[in-house]
Amino acid sequence: MENTDAIKNDEVLAAEEKALKRAVLASRIRAVLPIIGLVAVSLIFNILSDGKLLAPMNIKLLMSQVYVTMIAATGVFFIMTMGGLDFSQGSILGIASIVFCFLSKYNIPLAIVGGICAGALIGAINGFFYVKRKVKSFVVTICTMFLFRGVIEFATTNAPVQGDIVKTVSLNNDQLKITITLIVLIIAFFFFRFTKFGRYLKAIGAGEKAAAFSGIETDKMKFWVYVLAGAITGLAAFINVVKVGSVTANSGNQLETQIMIALVLGGMPISGGAKVKFENVVVGSLLYIILNAGLVTLGLTPAMQQLIEGIVFLIVVAITSDRNSVQIVK
Amino acid sequence: MSEIRLQAVDVCKTFGIVKAVQNVSIDFYKGEVHGLIGENGSGKSTLMQMLTGIYTIGSGKFILDGKEIHVRNQVEANNEGISIIVQELGTLSGLTVAENIFLGHEDRFVKFGIKNTNAMVKEANGLLEKYGFGRINAADMIDRYNFEDRKLIEIVKSTYFAPKVVVIDETTTALSQEGREELYKHMNRIREEGNTVIFISHDLPEVLDKCDRVSVLRDGVYIDTVNAKEVTEDDLKKLMVGRELGEHYYREDYGEKISDEVVLSVKNVTVPGVIYDVSFDLHKGEILGFGGLSECGMHEVGKAVFGASYDRKGSVKLADGTEIDSIVKAIKHSIAYASKDRDNESIVINESIGDNICLPSLDELGGKTHLLNDRKLKAFAEKHAKEMTVKMVDTDQFVSELSGGNKQKVVLARWVGKDSDILVLDSPTRGIDVKVKADIYALMDSMRKSGKSIIMISEEIMELIGMCDRIIIMKDGRNSGEELLRSPELTENDLIAKMV
Numbered sequence: 001m002e003n004t005d006a007i008k009n010d011e012v013l014a015a016e017e018k019a020l021k022r023a024v025l026a027s028r029i030r031a032v033l034p035i036i037g038l039v040a041v042s043l044i045f046n047i048l049s050d051g052k053l054l055a056p057m058n059i060k061l062l063m064s065q066v067y068v069t070m071i072a073a074t075g076v077f078f079i080m081t082m083g084g085l086d087f088s089q090g091s092i093l094g095i096a097s098i099v100f101c102f103l104s105k106y107n108i109p110l111a112i113v114g115g116i117c118a119g120a121l122i123g124a125i126n127g128f129f130y131v132k133r134k135v136k137s138f139v140v141t142i143c144t145m146f147l148f149r150g151v152i153e154f155a156t157t158n159a160p161v162q163g164d165i166v167k168t169v170s171l172n173n174d175q176l177k178i179t180i181t182l183i184v185l186i187i188a189f190f191f192f193r194f195t196k197f198g199r200y201l202k203a204i205g206a207g208e209k210a211a212a213f214s215g216i217e218t219d220k221m222k223f224w225v226y227v228l229a230g231a232i233t234g235l236a237a238f239i240n241v242v243k244v245g246s247v248t249a250n251s252g253n254q255l256e257t258q259i260m261i262a263l264v265l266g267g268m269p270i271s272g273g274a275k276v277k278f279e280n281v282v283v284g285s286l287l288y289i290i291l292n293a294g295l296v297t298l299g300l301t302p303a304m305q306q307l308i309e310g311i312v313f314l315i316v317v318a319i320t321s322d323r324n325s326v327q328i329v330k
Numbered sequence: 331m332s333e334i335r336l337q338a339v340d341v342c343k344t345f346g347i348v349k350a351v352q353n354v355s356i357d358f359y360k361g362e363v364h365g366l367i368g369e370n371g372s373g374k375s376t377l378m379q380m381l382t383g384i385y386t387i388g389s390g391k392f393i394l395d396g397k398e399i400h401v402r403n404q405v406e407a408n409n410e411g412i413s414i415i416v417q418e419l420g421t422l423s424g425l426t427v428a429e430n431i432f433l434g435h436e437d438r439f440v441k442f443g444i445k446n447t448n449a450m451v452k453e454a455n456g457l458l459e460k461y462g463f464g465r466i467n468a469a470d471m472i473d474r475y476n477f478e479d480r481k482l483i484e485i486v487k488s489t490y491f492a493p494k495v496v497v498i499d500e501t502t503t504a505l506s507q508e509g510r511e512e513l514y515k516h517m518n519r520i521r522e523e524g525n526t527v528i529f530i531s532h533d534l535p536e537v538l539d540k541c542d543r544v545s546v547l548r549d550g551v552y553i554d555t556v557n558a559k560e561v562t563e564d565d566l567k568k569l570m571v572g573r574e575l576g577e578h579y580y581r582e583d584y585g586e587k588i589s590d591e592v593v594l595s596v597k598n599v600t601v602p603g604v605i606y607d608v609s610f611d612l613h614k615g616e617i618l619g620f621g622g623l624s625e626c627g628m629h630e631v632g633k634a635v636f637g638a639s640y641d642r643k644g645s646v647k648l649a650d651g652t653e654i655d656s657i658v659k660a661i662k663h664s665i666a667y668a669s670k671d672r673d674n675e676s677i678v679i680n681e682s683i684g685d686n687i688c689l690p691s692l693d694e695l696g697g698k699t700h701l702l703n704d705r706k707l708k709a710f711a712e713k714h715a716k717e718m719t720v721k722m723v724d725t726d727q728f729v730s731e732l733s734g735g736n737k738q739k740v741v742l743a744r745w746v747g748k749d750s751d752i753l754v755l756d757s758p759t760r761g762i763d764v765k766v767k768a769d770i771y772a773l774m775d776s777m778r779k780s781g782k783s784i785i786m787i788s789e790e791i792m793e794l795i796g797m798c799d800r801i802i803i804m805k806d807g808r809n810s811g812e813e814l815l816r817s818p819e820l821t822e823n824d825l826i827a828k829m830v
Binding site: 021024194195196199200202203206207209210211212213214215216217273274 | 636638657658660661662667669674675676677678679680681682685688689690692693696700701702723726728744
């Protein structure tokens with residue numbers, strides 16, 4: 001009797017181990033899925049557009065669209081790792097761009113710093129209401145999105161805000177943009193991957209209370225990550241402005257949704273936590289831009305593009321979201 | 331007598347890989363008080379919770395009066411004629427006494443969709459009067475009454491409808507002598523009415539005195555059923571403890587002198603609404619126990635020491651005068667904490683075993699450069715997980731997949747890794763099976779011997795007696811001033827007498 005019990009026990013254990021290994025394999029597949037998606041989307045659209053999509057000239061055009069999204073996505077990546085959301089990114093970009101234009105008449109480095117500070121300030125407002133007043137992050141940032149979109153529209157009521165055209169447009173070269181983007185990505189990757197900063201963010205996303213009980217100053221972290229994300233988008237404002245030299249009421253509009261779609265397409269779990277990877281930022285941004293550009297080269301109307309992007313977003317979220325961890329977005 | 335009322339047939343229940351109840355078959359007769367005993371974690375509560383629909387049945391069946399029953403919750407159990415008085419508070423705050431008594435059976439008072447509150451209160455007051463608890467008013471909010479009164483109300487709630495089987499799970503430990511006498515009276519009444527009482531208690535003299543027959547469980551396995559008249563307390567103990575365990579379960583030393591060196595001094599600590607003016611010293615190398623009823627505030631003492639209480643007043647100081655007022659400071663100064671709420675406060679549930687073990691030690695692991703090296707982290711996690719014999723595939727496995735006992739081992743592994751000198755362990759063996767319990771006790775003993783100090787907060791009286799050098803009893807949020815020293819003569823009753 002004892003013996004048969006022991007045998008059964010081993011069988012049960014072996015079955016459990018098998019199930020676990022299968023789960024590990026599944027999560028590995030899920031991890032490489034975005035990269036497969038990126039390659040597949042590139043190839044499919046390239047074939048559909050008779051090679052136009054990935055023609056050298058078009059690649060350059062594609063890249064010029066990706067910088068702002070990718071830089072701003074880095075900050076939002078940190079926020080989403082903690083389990084938060086940020087809908088105010090587009091408005092931050094707009095305000096920071098206005099500040100940049102205004103200050104560019106005096107001095108370009110001053111204008112860059114000014115843009116960063118403006119972004120950080122809005123981030124601090126988000127952080128204050130989220131952390132100190134304990135309002136859910138998506139509620140706070142939706143409020144600041146509308147608030148600052150209003151400010152942008154007011155500032156651009158009569159005419160677009162003009163920067164110093166000569167100075168700014170002279171900076172419009174791809175090398176500079178690539179360098180800035182790479183620097184931001186490398187620094188962010190380094191701190192996320194090789195210092196406790198990244199581990200702390202993941203722990204907060206995976207279980208905030210337990211993270212606090214492990215000695216992480218969660219409130220402080222949350223506040224400063226919102227400030228940081230604002231500052232990073234403030235830097236992106238520089239690249240945003242040099243492209244055109246002025247700011248319109250639509251500047252930065254819908255950047256927040258672009259970033260979120262990009263991150264989710266890149267494999268980012270919407271509730272953040274332990275399964276987050278930095279590659280999500282890069283792969284996601286590229287995937288989003290190529291999907292977008294692919295739809296344009298196919299000659300689809302903007303309305304149709306939005307429709308298709310919405311459907312793709314929904315499908316990806318539905319497939320990738322982890323139904324086992326019933327986590328609420330903070 | 332000897333007519334069968336209820337049969338448990340081959341009942342099993344597993345939690346993850348822990349077999350809480352294995353193939354248990356017991357017959358319960360009409361008109362008897364049937365004792366059910368066993369050590370903590372022996373499966374007696376689990377068995378009864380399956381009977382009453384609190385847990386689903388793993389496998390096997392319960393047969394009541396010859397008919398198999400399938401209850402899915404307590405209300406359905408009541409409808410079949412089975413009720414339970416649970417170990418913890420079984421009444422709901424925020425409702426009136428009457429609403430609690432008739433919880434799940436409000437339909438009787440509903441006409442045309444409207445509840446007749448007056449009729450309900452009137453009937454409840456009648457019942458309270460009949461039971462001799464006339465001083466309790468059924469229209470009052472239940473929150474107005476203390477733990478003991480709420481237990482009396484629960485007696486009414488679970489017996490007024492003359493159920494065929496009443497389960498009384500470890501209720502007497504929370505009652506004063508008067509309260510116990512009331513309970514015994516009603517147990518007798520139920521027996522005389524030809525119904526069955528299943529009585530769970532750790533108090534063996536009480537069991538022998540009040541029960542007709544006694545069944546013993548050990549490690550989830552049915553051992554034997556004996557006639558109470560024919561056995562002694564020692565016979566029962568032998569049946570309960572059985573083989574290898576028992577001897578080396580708790581600490582064995584007695585009479586060791588506690589060091590005079592104070593490592594932590596708590597003075598006049600108040601957390602509004604929870605604890606008031608609590609003061610005590612923790613000595614080097616001692617295990618200081620905290621016991622009390624479930625709402626006595628002892629759990630908050632642990633949080634207060636760890637700097638995790640909200641709005642704490644008073645002071646918590648280390649030997650060198652450092653004031654501990656935040657979690658960050660507590661961890662920095664070598665204080666560790668394992669919460670009663672394991673899944674939310676002790677471990678980051680949606681992270682890997684490795685990340686959990688490394689999290690509080692990242693500063694040390696980063697070294698001078700503050701850079702983290704994956705291989706070093708993994709080696710650190712593996713070392714401490716293996717030391718604690720965590721059952722796992724590897725350290726990348728998520729803790730959410732582990733059993734309660736293994737989760738607790740991960741919690742301990744992280745603090746062993748951090749090499750903390752003061753450990754605050756709140757309910758360290760809650761919901762953990764006997765084997766892992768023994769591991770945890772052994773770890774605590776070896777920590778104590780190596781000069782670490784432990785505060786152990788527990789609702790399990792036996793482990794307090796078995797492990798602690800000193801036990802402080804908390805009552806209504808205050809240090810009751812009663813301090814019990816380690817002694818082989820200390821019994822459960824000594825503690826209970828001071829708790830209530």
